[in-house]
Amino acid sequence: MAISTFDLFKIGIGPSSSHTVGPMRAGHRFLLGLEEKGVFDQVATVTVELYGSLALTGVGHGTDKAIMLGLSGELPDQVDPESIDGKLMIIKRDLRLMLKGQKAIEFDPKKHIIFFRKKVLPLHSNGMRFIAYDARYNELHSRVYYSIGGGFVVNEDTAKEDRLKKDTTALPYPFKTAAELLEMSRSSNLSIAEIMFENEKAWRSETEIRAGLDRIWQTMKECIDRGCRNTGVLPGSLKVKRRAPDFYKDLTQNPQKALRDPLSILDWVNLYALAVNEENAAGSRVVTAPTNGAAGIIPAVLRYYEEFCSGADQEGVYRFLLTASAIGILYAENASISGAEVGCQGEVGVACSMAAGGLVAALEGRSSQIEEAAEIGMEHNLGLTCDPVGGLVQIPCIERNAMGAIKAINASRIALKREGTHHVSLDSVIKTMRATGADMKTKYKETSRGGLAVNVIEC
Ligand code: SF4
Missing domain, CATH: 3.30.1330.90 (D-3-phosphoglycerate dehydrogenase; domain 3)
Incomplete structure (x- = not known):
């Protein structure tokens, strides 16, 4: 497959x-x-x-x-x-x-x-x-x-x-586990992004691959920009007010204040994630990455790369997206990316893991560092339940994306500092995530019958 x-x-x-x-x-x-x-x-x-x-x-x-x-x-x-x-x-x-x-x-x-x-x-x-x-x-x-x-x-x-639509296209670099992917990267002397690029060529030309990646990134950026502009209340019974436009105004109208605050970059990352997920909650155009509920994490971290990392360029954006998708494939193949099946660890957890590995790739980290960042990104989301209040993809989903984006950036920083081996492999954490999801009570899997969904009073 x-x-x-x-x-x-x-x-x-x-x-x-x-x-x-x-x-x-x-x-x-x-x-x-x-x-x-x-x-x-x-x-x-x-x-x-x-x-x-x-x-x-x-x-x-x-x-x-x-x-x-x-x-x-x-x-x-x-x-x-x-x-x-x-x-x-x-x-x-x-x-x-x-x-x-x-x-x-x-x-x-x-x-x-x-x-x-x-x-x-x-x-x-x-x-x-x-x-x-x-x-x-x-x-x-x-x-x-x-x-x-x-x-x-x-x-x-x-x-x-099979869990997914069967596509029997023969790939030059097929992999099922992170261990196989790392070994392939080592023996072929290709980065994970290059392996993914070669595999993509089984379906489309190089020009089409780059154009497709450009379209994805452009759609993500447009979603961030719309979310920064659009004001008002989100659809649904909760009457949740959009926060991104106020965040945006505060950051752009008080640049001096932002300059004095060493953590203002975090405010920007929060803004990007909130903007996307508020647009998502409003039924707007978004990129599923790898789900809609978690659609803000990858755009937020990629925008962080583009705006705040020195040397950021288009090739780095490609490396990010291709590497993140290799990590996403490992979860789709070996566990799940469905909140209804394994809770929010399968949505926000997976997006965090993908973004962490993608950022390391964009910053030209090694394959082993990418694997470690992706592992850290999931390890600290294990057990995360899905309990959307009122059955709406708003609370806790919108803020959870901001938290996931920050966690992904931190995971990449920890991984980039390391030279040696680490104790928990990405394959182990994926296996653990799947088992944890199987043990999780059904009420915590996108039913709105547990957790915050029953402890927060709907207005
Ligand atoms: S809480 Fe549930 S609906 Fe919300 S992002 Fe997580 S998995 Fe998706």
């Missing part, structure tokens, strides 16, 4: 990769299935059943909206975020949905999207079943999908045989 950098870094919309991006892609994939089966023209209505975590926190995460958009033919990287409210308003008003924008079907969101909050499908907590009917309510086609984190969607058959 081969995973690309562009599978991990996907341009999409907020607020959640597993609960918004994945379900939208599932809806779109179901559409394609209707066409493949030759029943598209006979469909009179569709019902969608949501199970487990998707049912419990789906409303706060916009799962129902994402499914309607997917069935309408939209994809997360192409939909215009500004057009979403209008499209949904028309469906709710007319109780009709234009399948793929071409065929009107009966669709009342309250009746045709069913939340099974006490049931879980067998293979993953984020399960959904789509069923299409003809005008006489005869079933035409039905499909189960699982949104397994990071916007990845698998159908029932794939989920049984």
